[in-house]
Amino acid sequence: MNLDIEFVLPHWLYWSVLLLLPLVVMFFVDRSFRRGGTISGGDTAEVPAGEEVAVAYQPPGNLFTAIVDRLSGFSGRYVAYWALIAPFAFAYEVLVRYAFNSPTNWVHESMTLMFGMQYLVAGAYALREGGHVRVDILYQRARPLNKAALDLVTSVFFFIFTIALLVTGWKFFSQSVSDQFFFGSSYANETSFTEWAIQFYPVKFMLFFGALLLLLQGFGQLVRDAQAYRYHWRLHDGSRTFARVLLVIAALLAAWVVFEMINIAVTDYDSLAGSLENSLGSVGIGALTLVMFGSLMVVLVAGLPLAFVTGGLGVAFLYLVGDQAMLNLMPSRIFPMMTNYQLSAIPLFIFMASVLEKAGIIEELFDVVYKWMGGLKAGLAIATVIASTLLAAMVGVIGAAVVTMGLIALPAMLKRHYDPEIAIGSIMAGGTLGILIPPSILAIIYGVIAQQSVGELYLGSLIPGLLLAFMYGFYCWMRGTLNIKLAPPMPVEDRVSTGEKLRLLRNMLAPIVLVILVLGVIFTGIATPVEAAGIGTFGALVVAAMHKRLTWPNLHAACMTTLVASAMVMWIIFGASIFVGFYILQGGQTFVQELISGAGLGPYAVLLLMMVLLVALGMFLDWVGILLLAVPIFVPLIKGLTFDGVFGLPGVAPADVSLWFGVIYLVNMQMSFLSPPFGYALFYIKGVCPPHITMAQIFRSSFPFLGIQALGLLLVILFPALVTWLPNLAYG
Known part of the structure; x- marks a missing residue:
């Protein structure tokens, strides 16, 4: 008797489950909370409790930050519920392999791609929840005004990373759909190499979409940082010199980033006068080691989350040592990590x-x-x-x-x-x-x-x-x-x-x-x-x-805890893979x-x-x-x-x-x-x-x-x- 099971998950069913299941779970979770459901236990997210420092002033934000917070919250919650699929998928794989001698490829690939997309979308939610780990060697000891100024300075590296990922992620995605820069008549339709042959472009689109969500949440955070700076400026009773210096540094760094973005947009091979593109191209590996790891320690102690320190500096050195074309290494470094089985x-x-x-x-x-x-x-x-x-x-x-x-x-x-x-x-x-x-x-x-x-x-x-x-x-x-x-x-x-x-x-x-x-x-x-x-x-x-x-409330809490903890780990991997990958390449x-x-x-x-x-x-x-x-x-x-x-x-x-x-x-x-x-x-x-x-x-x-x-x-x-x-x- 042949007990082989030849079922292969149709592509349309896979995408339908990812699209519709979170909405169904949201309905039952919200209904349970409305009926008085509660969450058992505590919060076991892998975020250091000592990082959560109580402060007297919480920036109020504005309409933009409220919209962005709701968008990040909804998108995070949406992809968090995908975790409920995996236990049943892997249980099915082990069952059919040993009970019916019918191993599958589509289970492993579908779950790997699902989690890869989840990591990218979850970055903005983790930022909203304070889930990205930072090294607070000096940051936590700074006075409130100086801390707000440090947030403004280090945010430049955050935007370097997210904007570069946004642009290169769009290129990476569009090339998996078409062999032209944007969508064209030649339809590439890149698929995986297994017999399941799932299309890759929805997965690669998440590089762009995740960066977009992260960028919007970053702008919301920037608004709050600016509000905190103004508030503490009024209350500060000591010298404001250090805060002024940090603000000037932030303005100069931001101006440089905008100028270099213009340079990338209007040139292909010859840089604009004053551009720093390839300015470190002739530096030896010994000096480059000191510069890269010295700058890493400086920005780390300033309080920026580790993922964006390594990612932002990695992008900067790709541009300073190489050129604008080398920035396209970003998605090619991140994609293998987000789809690693x-x-x-x-x-x-x-x-x-x-x-x-x-x-x-x-x-x-x-x-x-x-x-x-x-x-x-x-x-x-x-x-x-x-x-x-x-x-x-x-x-x-x-x-x-x-x-x-x-x-x-x-x-x-x-x-x-x-x-x-x-x-x-x-x-x-x-x-x-x-x-x-x-x-x-x-x-x-x-x-x-x-x-x-x-x-x-x-x-x-x-x-x-x-x-x-x-x-x-x-x-x-x-x-x-x-x-x-x-x-x-x-x-x-x-x-x-x-x-x-x-x-x-x-x-x-x-x-x-x-x-x-x-x-x-x-x-x-x-x-x-x-x-x-x-x-x-x-x-x-x-x-x-x-x-x-x-219960539905407990499943919701477990999914959200998982989302923040795994996003923290994976975004550190994404950022560090760029920084370390470039250093090894050099x-x-x-x-x-x-x-x-x-x-x-x-x-x-x-x-x-x-x-x-x-x-x-x-x-x-x-x-x-x-x-x-x-x-x-x-x-x-x-x-x-x-x-x-x-x-x-x-x-x-x-x-x-x-x-x-x-x-x-x-x-x-x-x-x-x-x-x-x-x-x-x-x-x-x-x-x-x-x-x-x-x-x-x-x-x-x-x-x-x-x-x-x-x-x-x-x-x-x-x-x-x-x-x-x-x-x-x-x-x-």
Whole structure:
């Protein structure tokens, strides 16, 4: 009996679902809210709580900003609901592949293209919601007037990026429809290379449309920045010199940008007199490195979101070192990222995390672990680490883990008179295990950038992740044993019987099965990480339904959380791919490699230098930015080195070097989340701490766990088998 299923999704049905489904979901969501529906749980978007600074004055905007906000809100909400399609699509793919021996191509391609379009449209919504991560080294410490002036200056780089993407995105789109600049009689109708042969021009149109939405939202933000500047100018009681200087700089930069836009519009080959096109064309790679990364740090500390810092500077250097024709590299760098199959696992895992959080699974998880471990000395801190480890295996989203465990575990520990530094440190360290414990989102991005198997990375990072979790728990137990007042055990009257513990464990059966299912299908090779993410999301919906939390308001909240978090990550990737891609194109990768190799350092000294650089970068930059700036340069260099071991210990096989370094990198990035002064976990936890907990206490609480992480990093370097044994056992 032939059970083959030959169904191929018609193109018209695909586009119809994308167009109509969000409207149907909007109807049911709005009706549910009108009938008194509420959202369960909190907000687990991966946006640092510490970035949201309360200010006394909120610029009122005007009619234009109100219209733009509504447009960005509607478009963001519209594409956010597309996430509801993916779990069912991937569940269908796995079912027909194994039950009916009928694998498809159209499922993977349709979902990849869908998420690619979602990323582009979501940029404006994320900007409206403050979801784009910024580095506030100096910005947050500036006085209100100077902060408003900095916003006006740095907005120039935002507009450089968005206007360039708007123009080049239109060209990129139009060329997929016609071989002429605009639509012409010759209809190209570019399609994909699979048998599904979907048209690419609607997808490429989103490069233009997403840039247009982002540009409009940027103009709305500019109006508010100008209102804030005028307001604080009137109230400012000190010197206004610095603000005046910044305003002059902003005016000069804006005038230069307008002039160069005119130059591009009226010339093809010969620039206008005074144009800076190709003005840095003769600069050597050493000087260019200083200029590019020096300007990057200057604009970063001024407070512009990382995505637009790297994107705007990347466009500027494309023009200054190359010419206007080189700007057309922009969409050709962004399009492969927005349509990368592996990266589509990111919104799926974030969606899975959000659904589970709304289903109340995380609260139940902590309650169960606490009842089991509470009788130990420092049992509540140990329970926090264990719950965070399990949570990391469910979601892989660091912001979700730290914030959620901070809301649940911190009040419980403080109520039981735990030392605040042990309580806070265990939450932050446990929450950052999402970097290592599969399914890590950082591992997915690293695998794409470094061309490394994500499945191997997941297996390789599992033992180091569990080892660090054990070391965190052991440290808490040791502190509680040496001084019981620092971390007292659960009171006897609150402890439960073994039968009650088993009954509580039964409540966690469904999420535990979900974790085993997701990781199992990855490790056994049954499904790719993307398919596993889709299956996991489908399972999360089932678990939410079992807990009677699968409501329209909860689905809405999960979709919007997913949209902001994934847009933040992906727009950083878009901007950094331009900046780093251009630097590598100019020979930057070779320059850095020759610089390091020319220093005469041995392989382990080179690795140590990389680790120090990564730790330093982690003190200031976002983890996605570090990955995109450093990994494309470090990985080719590390692959060419031989690691024979130190102190007589075994070395690393050449075939395993890339995997080994990838896990070392992940451990290092876990340190970056706890590294003062700007580690993101420090600000995640600050957002949920009681007012009496100071940043100094948070900083001090991170130091012991940073030491444990450094020890874990050293163990992974000295004993490579901690990384390579499990992947070699599974894959040979």
